[in-house]
Amino acid sequence: MLSSAGLALRRWASGCQGGRRTLATVISGNKTSQLVRERLKKDVEKMRKEVPGFRPGLVVLQVGDRDDSNLYISMKLKAAAEIGIDANHIRLPKSSTEEEVLSCIMSVNENPAIHGLIVQLPLDSVHRIDTEAVTDAVSPLKDVDGLTSINAGKLSRGDLGQCFIPCTPNGCMELIRQTGVSVVGKNVVVIGRSKIVGAPMHDLLLWSHATVTTCHSKTTDLPDHVGRADILVVGAGRAEMVKGDWVKEGAVVIDCGINHVPDDSKPSGKRVVGDVHYSSARERAGYITPVPGGVGPMTVAMLMENTVQSAWRFVRRQQSG
Structure with a gap:
């Protein structure tokens, strides 16, 4: 039996006719992400039936007002609304210090209605802010970007079911x-x-x-x-x-x-x-x-995936007491 790579090679060979070959199949992130969003929307509906009044909560924390960051954030908020996630955008001014950013993160960490927190990078502050310190301040239980040292460490040792990817x-x-x-x-x-x-x-x-x-x-x-x-x-x-x-x-x-x-x-x-x-x-x-x-498009879809996954984990922890 041929391996998948062998099948792909045979596909290439069979596409060669008169010195020409069939072009590679295009993998559409637009189509695939839409399939993921549709699945997640059904998952959120199931969650809300199981826990009446419950909605997954996401916060996007931004420092400053970069145009490219604003564009990416608008895409994330739109995707969240489509799925049924309660998403909030917190924008701190460019004058924010590292202490003020960390204080905001701590506040979100302690909010039980929020299940996912992402810090939009790069940070756009007039002050020098340690990006790694800010990223690591996010609770690993809400780190739906998967960027904290704890989640990265779990991934590196193969604990895929115990971290956010x-x-x-x-x-x-x-x-x-x-x-x-x-x-x-x-x-x-x-x-x-x-x-x-x-x-x-x-x-x-x-x-x-x-x-x-x-x-x-x-x-x-x-x-x-x-x-x-x-x-x-x-x-x-x-x-x-x-x-x-x-x-x-x-x-x-x-x-x-x-x-x-x-x-x-x-x-x-x-x-x-x-x-x-x-x-x-x-x-x-x-x-x-x-x-x-x-x-x-898949990056945004997987952010939604991680947020829904985090919300389910929260629900299960509450149910287990």
């Missing part, structure tokens, strides 16, 4: 599942080692039984590593750095990059591209995510 890696896993390709035993390459994407992505794949290689800015012969990957996840923050001819035939390519490059044909004078050169990679991959419309 960071939203972008969790979304990447959902997109991989949509292909039907199992990660078990596969050679997976992750490019990037950030605390938000690369590092937790490595841990999540490892404990999902993949063989994982993490590449970064100091990695030598990056194309060689990429060429051996059955599954490739890229979160390096460099526009179109991964070229199509690096990609293994039939591989699953998940592009987490969001980069703005000049484009005079656009009214804004720029366009959004990923970390993978999409058009050339699509000629070799078996499956690929687009940018935009790939990983981005």
Whole structure:
């Protein structure tokens, strides 16, 4: 019996006709995230029937007034409203000190009506604020971004059922599942080692039984590593750095990059591209995510997933006394 990677390779071979091959199947984050939202909406309805008057509560804490942060927050609030989550946006002024931010976090931690708390990054304050200290101040029970040291530590040692998995890696896993390709035993390459994407992505794949290689800015012969990957996840923050001819035939390519490059044909004078050169990679991959419309929508969907999960955990703790 052929492995999933073997099936993808056969799919590639069968698509070759007269020197041309079938382009990779596009994995739509827009469609997949909508499926997740519909499932979560039903889950919240079930929760409210079980506990009349109850609603999952989410707080998005923002410091300052960055335009990009405002856009991301509006997307999160819209998704929460659609699902039935009671979401609140707390915006602190740019003049806020670290002590004031920590005080606000402590207040939310103590509020039993709030089941998820995220701190919108980057912090936009005129004062120097320790981002890690702020992130770690969030209660691990409400850390639906999965960024506290406690949740990161649990993930790193494989306690997947006892932590919140960071939203972008969790979304990447959902997109991989949509292909039907199992990660078990596969050679997976992750490019990037950030605390938000690369590092937790490595841990999540490892404990999902993949063989994982993490590449970064100091990695030598990056194309060689990429060429051996059955599954490739890229979160390096460099526009179109991964070229199509690096990609293994039939591989699953998940592009987490969001980069703005000049484009005079656009009214804004720029366009959004990923970390993978999409058009050339699509000629070799078996499956690929687009940018935009790939990983981005899944990050928001997984934030909602974690918030609903946190609310269920709260309900079960209350029921158990």
